[in-house]
Amino acid sequence: MIICKSRDEIRKIGEAGQLVAQVLSKMKDLIKPGVTTEELDQFAEELILKSGATPAFKGYRGYPKSVCVEINECVVHGIPDSRRLKEGDIIGIDVGVQLDGYYGDAAVTYPVGRVSAEATKLIEVTQQALFQGIEYCRVGNRLSDISHAIQSVAERNGFSVVRNYVGHGIGREMHEDPQILNYGPPHQGPLLKEGMVFAIEPMLNCGTYEVEVLPDNWTVVTRNRRLSAHFEHTVAITDQGPLILTELF
Ligand code: MF3
Ligand code: CO
Numbered sequence: 001m002i003i004c005k006s007r008d009e010i011r012k013i014g015e016a017g018q019l020v021a022q023v024l025s026k027m028k029d030l031i032k033p034g035v036t037t038e039e040l041d042q043f044a045e046e047l048i049l050k051s052g053a054t055p056a057f058k059g060y061r062g063y064p065k066s067v068c069v070e071i072n073e074c075v076v077h078g079i080p081d082s083r084r085l086k087e088g089d090i091i092g093i094d095v096g097v098q099l100d101g102y103y104g105d106a107a108v109t110y111p112v113g114r115v116s117a118e119a120t121k122l123i124e125v126t127q128q129a130l131f132q133g134i135e136y137c138r139v140g141n142r143l144s145d146i147s148h149a150i151q152s153v154a155e156r157n158g159f160s161v162v163r164n165y166v167g168h169g170i171g172r173e174m175h176e177d178p179q180i181l182n183y184g185p186p187h188q189g190p191l192l193k194e195g196m197v198f199a200i201e202p203m204l205n206c207g208t209y210e211v212e213v214l215p216d217n218w219t220v221v222t223r224n225r226r227l228s229a230h231f232e233h234t235v236a237i238t239d240q241g242p243l244i245l246t247e248l249f
Helices: 007-028 037-050 117-135 143-156
Strands: 067-071 074-076 090-099 102-111 167-169 176-180 197-200 203-205 211-213 220-222 228-230 233-238 241-244
Touching: 007 037, 007 090, 007 102, 007 233, 037 067, 037 090, 067 102, 074 090, 074 203, 074 228, 090 117, 090 228, 102 117, 102 228, 102 233, 117 143, 117 197, 117 203, 117 228, 117 233, 117 241, 143 176, 143 197, 176 197
Parallel strands: none
Antiparallel strands: 067 074, 067 090, 074 220, 090 102, 167 176, 167 197, 197 233, 203 228, 211 220, 233 241
């Protein structure tokens, strides 16, 4: 069941979303060769707690850290550790918080120093795919219009869309209905209504869309070990069109 939110609830998800946006934006300055992903995690955790929120991922199904880090071939759910970033890496950072009973969730992929032309294009296209999906978050569209828009941008640019992980409704729970696939035919599924709030999160790969889970049972990597990028926003459907709650106001 898809839960529609009141204006007041959307405002609260927006407060959580603003904190997520601030954390991601401040972390951008730390993304340099030599920093460890544990240091990134600690920075985010401190800022979240200092703001009166809690990190949504820590303890979720036993996840041990506050953020997820996605270096190069890592698609999602990489666990921060003592690994140091190096020039030419790309790193996705996924942040979720709970504030005053409501969740916000977003992810961005940053280059570390100068990166390859392929990496630059993958990052740009993944962000474009997310924004194209958001463009379809309008009353009267159907859910899979979002999915189809994302897939079209990805494949038109020669990248593949990960099948095994999806976006989700969000609100009083981090994961609510519906599941939002990042691929599929248009005009299928539920009609979009005012008050629906979605975390839309395309993951795009170079080459095959197939992925594998590493033995730590969290880290998801591309099967071909080529690059993957991930962007996510929490978005409300309003009578005025899509409202991105995890973009800095
Ligand atoms: N944005 C991801 C999601 O919606 C991050 C979850 S990480 C986890 O599932 F550790 F909490 F699982
Ligand atoms: Co999410």
